Amino acid sequence: MAVRPEGTPCWADAMFGDVEGAKRFYGEVLGWTFGEASSQYGDYTQAYADGRAVAAVVPPMPGQEGHSQWCLYFASPDAAATAARIRGNGGEVLLEPMRVGDLGTMCLAREPSGAVFGVWQAGRHEGFEATAVPGAYCWAEVFTREPEKADAFLTAVFGYTAKRIQDEAVDFRMFNVGGETVLGRMRMTEDFPPEVPPYINVYFTVADCDDAVARATKLGGVLRFGPMDSPFGRFAALGDPQGANFSVIDITTRRGEMPQVTDVS
Known part of the structure:
Protein backbone atom coordinates (compact mmCIF):
# COMPACT_ATOMS: atom_id res chain seq x y z
CA MET A 1 0.00 0.00 0.00
CA GLY A 123 6.01 0.93 10.00
CA ARG A 124 4.85 -2.58 9.22
CA HIS A 125 1.29 -1.51 10.09
CA GLU A 126 0.26 0.93 7.37
CA GLY A 127 -3.25 1.61 8.67
CA PHE A 128 -6.61 0.96 7.06
CA GLU A 129 -6.52 -1.96 4.64
CA ALA A 130 -9.88 -0.86 3.23
CA THR A 131 -11.99 2.30 3.26
CA ALA A 132 -15.44 3.29 1.96
CA VAL A 133 -16.68 -0.32 1.76
CA PRO A 134 -19.21 -1.87 4.16
CA GLY A 135 -17.71 -2.10 7.63
CA ALA A 136 -14.78 0.22 6.87
CA TYR A 137 -13.97 3.82 7.74
CA CYS A 138 -15.34 6.38 5.33
CA TRP A 139 -15.17 9.93 6.71
CA ALA A 140 -14.66 12.01 9.86
CA GLU A 141 -15.57 15.44 11.19
CA VAL A 142 -14.15 17.52 14.02
CA PHE A 143 -17.02 18.77 16.20
CA THR A 144 -15.97 21.88 18.11
CA ARG A 145 -17.41 24.96 19.82
CA GLU A 146 -14.34 26.99 18.87
CA PRO A 147 -13.91 26.42 15.14
CA GLU A 148 -11.47 29.29 14.67
CA LYS A 149 -8.99 27.61 17.01
CA ALA A 150 -9.44 24.19 15.40
CA ASP A 151 -9.18 25.54 11.84
CA ALA A 152 -5.96 27.46 12.46
CA PHE A 153 -4.41 24.49 14.24
CA LEU A 154 -5.29 21.86 11.65
CA THR A 155 -4.05 23.88 8.70
CA ALA A 156 -0.81 24.76 10.51
CA VAL A 157 -0.03 21.25 11.73
CA PHE A 158 -1.04 19.22 8.68
CA GLY A 159 -0.74 21.78 5.88
CA TYR A 160 -4.36 21.44 4.83
CA THR A 161 -6.04 23.75 2.39
CA ALA A 162 -9.63 24.54 3.36
CA LYS A 163 -13.01 25.12 1.77
CA ARG A 164 -16.21 26.22 3.48
CA ILE A 165 -19.74 25.28 2.58
CA GLN A 166 -21.84 28.21 1.40
CA ASP A 167 -24.74 27.71 3.79
CA GLU A 168 -25.56 30.24 6.49
CA ALA A 169 -27.42 27.56 8.46
CA VAL A 170 -24.22 25.64 9.25
CA ASP A 171 -20.59 26.46 9.92
CA PHE A 172 -18.78 23.66 8.10
CA ARG A 173 -15.32 23.41 6.57
CA MET A 174 -13.60 20.73 4.56
CA PHE A 175 -9.85 20.16 4.63
CA ASN A 176 -7.85 18.92 1.67
CA VAL A 177 -4.52 17.18 1.24
CA GLY A 178 -3.46 17.80 -2.32
CA GLY A 179 -6.65 17.44 -4.30
CA GLU A 180 -8.37 15.07 -1.89
CA THR A 181 -10.86 16.12 0.78
CA VAL A 182 -9.90 14.18 3.91
CA LEU A 183 -11.67 15.79 6.89
CA GLY A 184 -14.62 17.97 7.87
CA ARG A 185 -15.13 20.44 10.70
CA MET A 186 -18.53 21.30 12.17
CA ARG A 187 -19.34 23.99 14.74
CA MET A 188 -21.20 22.46 17.68
CA THR A 189 -24.54 24.19 18.19
CA GLU A 190 -26.76 24.43 21.25
CA ASP A 191 -28.22 21.07 20.20
CA PHE A 192 -25.16 19.53 21.88
CA PRO A 193 -25.48 19.32 25.68
CA PRO A 194 -22.77 21.41 27.37
CA GLU A 195 -21.26 18.32 28.99
CA VAL A 196 -20.43 16.83 25.56
CA PRO A 197 -16.78 17.75 24.85
CA PRO A 198 -15.39 18.48 21.38
CA TYR A 199 -14.60 15.25 19.54
CA ILE A 200 -13.89 13.71 16.17
CA ASN A 201 -16.89 11.88 14.77
CA VAL A 202 -15.89 8.81 12.76
CA TYR A 203 -18.15 7.47 10.00
CA PHE A 204 -18.23 3.79 9.11
CA THR A 205 -19.68 2.60 5.81
CA VAL A 206 -22.73 0.34 5.81
CA ALA A 207 -24.76 -1.27 3.05
CA ASP A 208 -28.08 -0.09 4.55
CA CYS A 209 -28.20 2.81 7.02
CA ASP A 210 -31.66 2.04 8.39
CA ASP A 211 -30.79 -1.60 8.96
CA ALA A 212 -27.59 -0.62 10.79
CA VAL A 213 -29.55 1.79 13.01
CA ALA A 214 -32.10 -0.91 13.80
CA ARG A 215 -29.36 -3.36 14.75
CA ALA A 216 -27.57 -0.78 16.89
CA THR A 217 -30.63 0.31 18.86
CA LYS A 218 -31.76 -3.28 19.37
CA LEU A 219 -28.36 -3.99 20.94
CA GLY A 220 -28.53 -1.03 23.33
CA GLY A 221 -27.11 1.73 21.14
CA VAL A 222 -28.63 5.21 21.09
CA LEU A 223 -29.80 7.01 17.94
CA ARG A 224 -28.54 10.59 18.21
CA PHE A 225 -29.49 11.91 14.77
CA GLY A 226 -31.10 10.65 11.56
CA PRO A 227 -31.29 8.59 9.50
CA MET A 228 -31.07 11.43 6.99
CA ASP A 229 -30.51 11.61 3.26
CA SER A 230 -27.72 13.81 1.88
CA PRO A 231 -25.76 14.29 -1.34
CA PHE A 232 -22.98 12.23 0.27
CA GLY A 233 -25.16 9.31 1.37
CA ARG A 234 -27.84 8.31 3.87
CA PHE A 235 -26.38 8.59 7.37
CA ALA A 236 -27.15 8.49 11.07
CA ALA A 237 -25.29 9.40 14.25
CA LEU A 238 -25.22 6.78 17.01
CA GLY A 239 -23.85 6.12 20.46
CA ASP A 240 -22.79 2.59 21.35
CA PRO A 241 -23.83 0.96 24.67
CA GLN A 242 -20.55 2.09 26.30
CA GLY A 243 -20.94 5.72 25.25
CA ALA A 244 -18.69 5.96 22.19
CA ASN A 245 -20.17 8.14 19.44
CA PHE A 246 -19.88 7.20 15.79
CA SER A 247 -21.85 7.49 12.57
CA VAL A 248 -22.89 5.10 9.83
CA ILE A 249 -23.36 6.03 6.18
CA ASP A 250 -24.63 4.28 3.07
CA ILE A 251 -22.67 6.07 0.35
CA THR A 252 -24.67 4.40 -2.44
CA THR A 253 -27.91 6.19 -1.47
CA ARG A 254 -27.34 9.85 -2.35
CA ARG A 255 -30.03 12.51 -2.64
CA GLY A 256 -29.89 16.24 -3.20
CA GLU A 257 -27.44 18.58 -4.88
CA MET A 258 -23.85 18.89 -3.76
CA PRO A 259 -23.31 22.05 -1.71
CA GLN A 260 -21.48 25.03 -3.11
CA VAL A 261 -18.06 25.58 -1.56
CA THR A 262 -15.64 28.50 -1.35
CA ASP A 263 -11.88 28.39 -0.94
CA VAL A 264 -10.67 29.76 2.38
CA SER A 265 -7.49 31.77 2.18
Missing part, protein backbone atom coordinates in the same frame (compact mmCIF):
# COMPACT_ATOMS: atom_id res chain seq x y z
CA ALA A 2 1.30 3.48 -0.88
CA VAL A 3 2.33 5.72 2.00
CA ARG A 4 -0.53 8.03 2.89
CA PRO A 5 0.07 11.77 2.58
CA GLU A 6 0.61 13.58 5.88
CA GLY A 7 -2.66 14.55 7.54
CA THR A 8 -4.70 11.79 5.90
CA PRO A 9 -6.83 9.75 8.34
CA CYS A 10 -5.17 6.35 8.46
CA TRP A 11 -6.51 4.39 11.46
CA ALA A 12 -9.17 4.34 14.19
CA ASP A 13 -9.39 2.56 17.52
CA ALA A 14 -11.32 2.80 20.77
CA MET A 15 -10.87 1.77 24.40
CA PHE A 16 -13.72 -0.17 25.98
CA GLY A 17 -14.16 -1.32 29.56
CA ASP A 18 -16.09 -4.27 28.14
CA VAL A 19 -14.14 -5.32 25.06
CA GLU A 20 -16.20 -8.47 24.51
CA GLY A 21 -19.37 -6.38 24.61
CA ALA A 22 -17.89 -3.98 22.07
CA LYS A 23 -16.95 -6.86 19.80
CA ARG A 24 -20.50 -8.23 19.94
CA PHE A 25 -22.02 -4.81 19.22
CA TYR A 26 -19.80 -3.81 16.31
CA GLY A 27 -19.76 -7.33 14.96
CA GLU A 28 -23.55 -7.19 14.64
CA VAL A 29 -23.82 -3.56 13.47
CA LEU A 30 -20.84 -3.36 11.11
CA GLY A 31 -20.21 -7.02 10.35
CA TRP A 32 -16.75 -7.00 11.87
CA THR A 33 -14.74 -10.08 12.71
CA PHE A 34 -11.83 -9.89 15.13
CA GLY A 35 -8.29 -11.16 15.31
CA GLU A 36 -6.52 -12.51 18.35
CA ALA A 37 -5.84 -10.04 21.18
CA SER A 38 -2.18 -9.03 21.26
CA SER A 39 -1.03 -9.40 24.86
CA GLN A 40 2.28 -7.75 23.89
CA TYR A 41 0.36 -4.55 23.12
CA GLY A 42 -2.23 -4.41 25.91
CA ASP A 43 -4.68 -6.90 24.36
CA TYR A 44 -5.05 -4.70 21.29
CA THR A 45 -7.51 -6.48 18.98
CA GLN A 46 -7.92 -5.67 15.30
CA ALA A 47 -11.30 -5.63 13.59
CA TYR A 48 -11.74 -6.84 10.03
CA ALA A 49 -14.28 -6.17 7.27
CA ASP A 50 -14.23 -8.91 4.65
CA GLY A 51 -10.81 -9.98 5.90
CA ARG A 52 -9.19 -6.53 5.78
CA ALA A 53 -8.12 -4.57 8.87
CA VAL A 54 -10.35 -1.55 9.42
CA ALA A 55 -10.13 -0.60 13.15
CA ALA A 56 -9.22 -1.94 16.58
CA VAL A 57 -10.61 -2.24 20.10
CA VAL A 58 -8.59 -2.36 23.31
CA PRO A 59 -9.21 -2.38 27.06
CA PRO A 60 -8.31 0.87 28.86
CA MET A 61 -4.86 1.32 30.30
CA PRO A 62 -4.67 1.78 34.08
CA GLY A 63 -5.88 5.25 34.97
CA GLN A 64 -7.74 5.72 31.67
CA GLU A 65 -10.94 3.97 32.64
CA GLY A 66 -14.07 5.95 31.90
CA HIS A 67 -15.98 7.16 28.89
CA SER A 68 -15.28 5.22 25.70
CA GLN A 69 -14.61 7.12 22.50
CA TRP A 70 -13.23 6.53 19.04
CA CYS A 71 -9.80 7.95 18.27
CA LEU A 72 -8.87 8.88 14.70
CA TYR A 73 -5.19 8.78 13.70
CA PHE A 74 -3.60 11.00 11.07
CA ALA A 75 -0.69 9.83 8.94
CA SER A 76 2.72 11.39 9.56
CA PRO A 77 6.15 10.65 8.06
CA ASP A 78 7.75 11.83 11.32
CA ALA A 79 5.66 11.62 14.49
CA ALA A 80 8.23 13.57 16.53
CA ALA A 81 8.15 16.47 14.07
CA THR A 82 4.35 16.43 14.06
CA ALA A 83 4.33 16.47 17.88
CA ALA A 84 6.58 19.53 17.81
CA ARG A 85 4.18 21.33 15.45
CA ILE A 86 1.26 20.34 17.69
CA ARG A 87 2.93 22.04 20.65
CA GLY A 88 4.01 25.01 18.58
CA ASN A 89 0.46 25.70 17.45
CA GLY A 90 -1.31 25.55 20.80
CA GLY A 91 -2.09 21.85 21.00
CA GLU A 92 -1.27 19.45 23.81
CA VAL A 93 0.67 16.21 23.41
CA LEU A 94 -1.03 13.66 25.65
CA LEU A 95 1.25 10.73 24.78
CA GLU A 96 4.74 11.39 23.49
CA PRO A 97 5.69 9.63 20.24
CA MET A 98 6.16 5.98 21.14
CA ARG A 99 7.41 3.12 19.02
CA VAL A 100 5.07 0.15 18.85
CA GLY A 101 7.52 -2.59 17.96
CA ASP A 102 8.07 -2.65 14.21
CA LEU A 103 4.45 -1.69 13.58
CA GLY A 104 5.03 2.06 13.70
CA THR A 105 5.15 5.08 16.01
CA MET A 106 2.09 6.58 17.70
CA CYS A 107 1.32 9.83 19.44
CA LEU A 108 -1.86 11.14 21.09
CA ALA A 109 -2.77 14.82 21.22
CA ARG A 110 -5.51 17.35 21.86
CA GLU A 111 -6.12 20.28 19.53
CA PRO A 112 -6.67 23.72 21.12
CA SER A 113 -10.46 23.54 21.07
CA GLY A 114 -10.46 20.18 22.88
CA ALA A 115 -10.79 17.29 20.40
CA VAL A 116 -8.43 14.35 20.98
CA PHE A 117 -6.73 12.64 18.04
CA GLY A 118 -3.82 10.37 17.21
CA VAL A 119 -0.79 10.53 14.95
CA TRP A 120 0.58 7.42 13.26
CA GLN A 121 3.97 7.05 11.60
CA ALA A 122 3.59 3.79 9.72
Whole structure:
Protein backbone atom coordinates (compact mmCIF):
# COMPACT_ATOMS: atom_id res chain seq x y z
CA MET A 1 0.00 0.00 0.00
CA ALA A 2 1.30 3.48 -0.88
CA VAL A 3 2.33 5.72 2.00
CA ARG A 4 -0.53 8.03 2.89
CA PRO A 5 0.07 11.77 2.58
CA GLU A 6 0.61 13.58 5.88
CA GLY A 7 -2.66 14.55 7.54
CA THR A 8 -4.70 11.79 5.90
CA PRO A 9 -6.83 9.75 8.34
CA CYS A 10 -5.17 6.35 8.46
CA TRP A 11 -6.51 4.39 11.46
CA ALA A 12 -9.17 4.34 14.19
CA ASP A 13 -9.39 2.56 17.52
CA ALA A 14 -11.32 2.80 20.77
CA MET A 15 -10.87 1.77 24.40
CA PHE A 16 -13.72 -0.17 25.98
CA GLY A 17 -14.16 -1.32 29.56
CA ASP A 18 -16.09 -4.27 28.14
CA VAL A 19 -14.14 -5.32 25.06
CA GLU A 20 -16.20 -8.47 24.51
CA GLY A 21 -19.37 -6.38 24.61
CA ALA A 22 -17.89 -3.98 22.07
CA LYS A 23 -16.95 -6.86 19.80
CA ARG A 24 -20.50 -8.23 19.94
CA PHE A 25 -22.02 -4.81 19.22
CA TYR A 26 -19.80 -3.81 16.31
CA GLY A 27 -19.76 -7.33 14.96
CA GLU A 28 -23.55 -7.19 14.64
CA VAL A 29 -23.82 -3.56 13.47
CA LEU A 30 -20.84 -3.36 11.11
CA GLY A 31 -20.21 -7.02 10.35
CA TRP A 32 -16.75 -7.00 11.87
CA THR A 33 -14.74 -10.08 12.71
CA PHE A 34 -11.83 -9.89 15.13
CA GLY A 35 -8.29 -11.16 15.31
CA GLU A 36 -6.52 -12.51 18.35
CA ALA A 37 -5.84 -10.04 21.18
CA SER A 38 -2.18 -9.03 21.26
CA SER A 39 -1.03 -9.40 24.86
CA GLN A 40 2.28 -7.75 23.89
CA TYR A 41 0.36 -4.55 23.12
CA GLY A 42 -2.23 -4.41 25.91
CA ASP A 43 -4.68 -6.90 24.36
CA TYR A 44 -5.05 -4.70 21.29
CA THR A 45 -7.51 -6.48 18.98
CA GLN A 46 -7.92 -5.67 15.30
CA ALA A 47 -11.30 -5.63 13.59
CA TYR A 48 -11.74 -6.84 10.03
CA ALA A 49 -14.28 -6.17 7.27
CA ASP A 50 -14.23 -8.91 4.65
CA GLY A 51 -10.81 -9.98 5.90
CA ARG A 52 -9.19 -6.53 5.78
CA ALA A 53 -8.12 -4.57 8.87
CA VAL A 54 -10.35 -1.55 9.42
CA ALA A 55 -10.13 -0.60 13.15
CA ALA A 56 -9.22 -1.94 16.58
CA VAL A 57 -10.61 -2.24 20.10
CA VAL A 58 -8.59 -2.36 23.31
CA PRO A 59 -9.21 -2.38 27.06
CA PRO A 60 -8.31 0.87 28.86
CA MET A 61 -4.86 1.32 30.30
CA PRO A 62 -4.67 1.78 34.08
CA GLY A 63 -5.88 5.25 34.97
CA GLN A 64 -7.74 5.72 31.67
CA GLU A 65 -10.94 3.97 32.64
CA GLY A 66 -14.07 5.95 31.90
CA HIS A 67 -15.98 7.16 28.89
CA SER A 68 -15.28 5.22 25.70
CA GLN A 69 -14.61 7.12 22.50
CA TRP A 70 -13.23 6.53 19.04
CA CYS A 71 -9.80 7.95 18.27
CA LEU A 72 -8.87 8.88 14.70
CA TYR A 73 -5.19 8.78 13.70
CA PHE A 74 -3.60 11.00 11.07
CA ALA A 75 -0.69 9.83 8.94
CA SER A 76 2.72 11.39 9.56
CA PRO A 77 6.15 10.65 8.06
CA ASP A 78 7.75 11.83 11.32
CA ALA A 79 5.66 11.62 14.49
CA ALA A 80 8.23 13.57 16.53
CA ALA A 81 8.15 16.47 14.07
CA THR A 82 4.35 16.43 14.06
CA ALA A 83 4.33 16.47 17.88
CA ALA A 84 6.58 19.53 17.81
CA ARG A 85 4.18 21.33 15.45
CA ILE A 86 1.26 20.34 17.69
CA ARG A 87 2.93 22.04 20.65
CA GLY A 88 4.01 25.01 18.58
CA ASN A 89 0.46 25.70 17.45
CA GLY A 90 -1.31 25.55 20.80
CA GLY A 91 -2.09 21.85 21.00
CA GLU A 92 -1.27 19.45 23.81
CA VAL A 93 0.67 16.21 23.41
CA LEU A 94 -1.03 13.66 25.65
CA LEU A 95 1.25 10.73 24.78
CA GLU A 96 4.74 11.39 23.49
CA PRO A 97 5.69 9.63 20.24
CA MET A 98 6.16 5.98 21.14
CA ARG A 99 7.41 3.12 19.02
CA VAL A 100 5.07 0.15 18.85
CA GLY A 101 7.52 -2.59 17.96
CA ASP A 102 8.07 -2.65 14.21
CA LEU A 103 4.45 -1.69 13.58
CA GLY A 104 5.03 2.06 13.70
CA THR A 105 5.15 5.08 16.01
CA MET A 106 2.09 6.58 17.70
CA CYS A 107 1.32 9.83 19.44
CA LEU A 108 -1.86 11.14 21.09
CA ALA A 109 -2.77 14.82 21.22
CA ARG A 110 -5.51 17.35 21.86
CA GLU A 111 -6.12 20.28 19.53
CA PRO A 112 -6.67 23.72 21.12
CA SER A 113 -10.46 23.54 21.07
CA GLY A 114 -10.46 20.18 22.88
CA ALA A 115 -10.79 17.29 20.40
CA VAL A 116 -8.43 14.35 20.98
CA PHE A 117 -6.73 12.64 18.04
CA GLY A 118 -3.82 10.37 17.21
CA VAL A 119 -0.79 10.53 14.95
CA TRP A 120 0.58 7.42 13.26
CA GLN A 121 3.97 7.05 11.60
CA ALA A 122 3.59 3.79 9.72
CA GLY A 123 6.01 0.93 10.00
CA ARG A 124 4.85 -2.58 9.22
CA HIS A 125 1.29 -1.51 10.09
CA GLU A 126 0.26 0.93 7.37
CA GLY A 127 -3.25 1.61 8.67
CA PHE A 128 -6.61 0.96 7.06
CA GLU A 129 -6.52 -1.96 4.64
CA ALA A 130 -9.88 -0.86 3.23
CA THR A 131 -11.99 2.30 3.26
CA ALA A 132 -15.44 3.29 1.96
CA VAL A 133 -16.68 -0.32 1.76
CA PRO A 134 -19.21 -1.87 4.16
CA GLY A 135 -17.71 -2.10 7.63
CA ALA A 136 -14.78 0.22 6.87
CA TYR A 137 -13.97 3.82 7.74
CA CYS A 138 -15.34 6.38 5.33
CA TRP A 139 -15.17 9.93 6.71
CA ALA A 140 -14.66 12.01 9.86
CA GLU A 141 -15.57 15.44 11.19
CA VAL A 142 -14.15 17.52 14.02
CA PHE A 143 -17.02 18.77 16.20
CA THR A 144 -15.97 21.88 18.11
CA ARG A 145 -17.41 24.96 19.82
CA GLU A 146 -14.34 26.99 18.87
CA PRO A 147 -13.91 26.42 15.14
CA GLU A 148 -11.47 29.29 14.67
CA LYS A 149 -8.99 27.61 17.01
CA ALA A 150 -9.44 24.19 15.40
CA ASP A 151 -9.18 25.54 11.84
CA ALA A 152 -5.96 27.46 12.46
CA PHE A 153 -4.41 24.49 14.24
CA LEU A 154 -5.29 21.86 11.65
CA THR A 155 -4.05 23.88 8.70
CA ALA A 156 -0.81 24.76 10.51
CA VAL A 157 -0.03 21.25 11.73
CA PHE A 158 -1.04 19.22 8.68
CA GLY A 159 -0.74 21.78 5.88
CA TYR A 160 -4.36 21.44 4.83
CA THR A 161 -6.04 23.75 2.39
CA ALA A 162 -9.63 24.54 3.36
CA LYS A 163 -13.01 25.12 1.77
CA ARG A 164 -16.21 26.22 3.48
CA ILE A 165 -19.74 25.28 2.58
CA GLN A 166 -21.84 28.21 1.40
CA ASP A 167 -24.74 27.71 3.79
CA GLU A 168 -25.56 30.24 6.49
CA ALA A 169 -27.42 27.56 8.46
CA VAL A 170 -24.22 25.64 9.25
CA ASP A 171 -20.59 26.46 9.92
CA PHE A 172 -18.78 23.66 8.10
CA ARG A 173 -15.32 23.41 6.57
CA MET A 174 -13.60 20.73 4.56
CA PHE A 175 -9.85 20.16 4.63
CA ASN A 176 -7.85 18.92 1.67
CA VAL A 177 -4.52 17.18 1.24
CA GLY A 178 -3.46 17.80 -2.32
CA GLY A 179 -6.65 17.44 -4.30
CA GLU A 180 -8.37 15.07 -1.89
CA THR A 181 -10.86 16.12 0.78
CA VAL A 182 -9.90 14.18 3.91
CA LEU A 183 -11.67 15.79 6.89
CA GLY A 184 -14.62 17.97 7.87
CA ARG A 185 -15.13 20.44 10.70
CA MET A 186 -18.53 21.30 12.17
CA ARG A 187 -19.34 23.99 14.74
CA MET A 188 -21.20 22.46 17.68
CA THR A 189 -24.54 24.19 18.19
CA GLU A 190 -26.76 24.43 21.25
CA ASP A 191 -28.22 21.07 20.20
CA PHE A 192 -25.16 19.53 21.88
CA PRO A 193 -25.48 19.32 25.68
CA PRO A 194 -22.77 21.41 27.37
CA GLU A 195 -21.26 18.32 28.99
CA VAL A 196 -20.43 16.83 25.56
CA PRO A 197 -16.78 17.75 24.85
CA PRO A 198 -15.39 18.48 21.38
CA TYR A 199 -14.60 15.25 19.54
CA ILE A 200 -13.89 13.71 16.17
CA ASN A 201 -16.89 11.88 14.77
CA VAL A 202 -15.89 8.81 12.76
CA TYR A 203 -18.15 7.47 10.00
CA PHE A 204 -18.23 3.79 9.11
CA THR A 205 -19.68 2.60 5.81
CA VAL A 206 -22.73 0.34 5.81
CA ALA A 207 -24.76 -1.27 3.05
CA ASP A 208 -28.08 -0.09 4.55
CA CYS A 209 -28.20 2.81 7.02
CA ASP A 210 -31.66 2.04 8.39
CA ASP A 211 -30.79 -1.60 8.96
CA ALA A 212 -27.59 -0.62 10.79
CA VAL A 213 -29.55 1.79 13.01
CA ALA A 214 -32.10 -0.91 13.80
CA ARG A 215 -29.36 -3.36 14.75
CA ALA A 216 -27.57 -0.78 16.89
CA THR A 217 -30.63 0.31 18.86
CA LYS A 218 -31.76 -3.28 19.37
CA LEU A 219 -28.36 -3.99 20.94
CA GLY A 220 -28.53 -1.03 23.33
CA GLY A 221 -27.11 1.73 21.14
CA VAL A 222 -28.63 5.21 21.09
CA LEU A 223 -29.80 7.01 17.94
CA ARG A 224 -28.54 10.59 18.21
CA PHE A 225 -29.49 11.91 14.77
CA GLY A 226 -31.10 10.65 11.56
CA PRO A 227 -31.29 8.59 9.50
CA MET A 228 -31.07 11.43 6.99
CA ASP A 229 -30.51 11.61 3.26
CA SER A 230 -27.72 13.81 1.88
CA PRO A 231 -25.76 14.29 -1.34
CA PHE A 232 -22.98 12.23 0.27
CA GLY A 233 -25.16 9.31 1.37
CA ARG A 234 -27.84 8.31 3.87
CA PHE A 235 -26.38 8.59 7.37
CA ALA A 236 -27.15 8.49 11.07
CA ALA A 237 -25.29 9.40 14.25
CA LEU A 238 -25.22 6.78 17.01
CA GLY A 239 -23.85 6.12 20.46
CA ASP A 240 -22.79 2.59 21.35
CA PRO A 241 -23.83 0.96 24.67
CA GLN A 242 -20.55 2.09 26.30
CA GLY A 243 -20.94 5.72 25.25
CA ALA A 244 -18.69 5.96 22.19
CA ASN A 245 -20.17 8.14 19.44
CA PHE A 246 -19.88 7.20 15.79
CA SER A 247 -21.85 7.49 12.57
CA VAL A 248 -22.89 5.10 9.83
CA ILE A 249 -23.36 6.03 6.18
CA ASP A 250 -24.63 4.28 3.07
CA ILE A 251 -22.67 6.07 0.35
CA THR A 252 -24.67 4.40 -2.44
CA THR A 253 -27.91 6.19 -1.47
CA ARG A 254 -27.34 9.85 -2.35
CA ARG A 255 -30.03 12.51 -2.64
CA GLY A 256 -29.89 16.24 -3.20
CA GLU A 257 -27.44 18.58 -4.88
CA MET A 258 -23.85 18.89 -3.76
CA PRO A 259 -23.31 22.05 -1.71
CA GLN A 260 -21.48 25.03 -3.11
CA VAL A 261 -18.06 25.58 -1.56
CA THR A 262 -15.64 28.50 -1.35
CA ASP A 263 -11.88 28.39 -0.94
CA VAL A 264 -10.67 29.76 2.38
CA SER A 265 -7.49 31.77 2.18
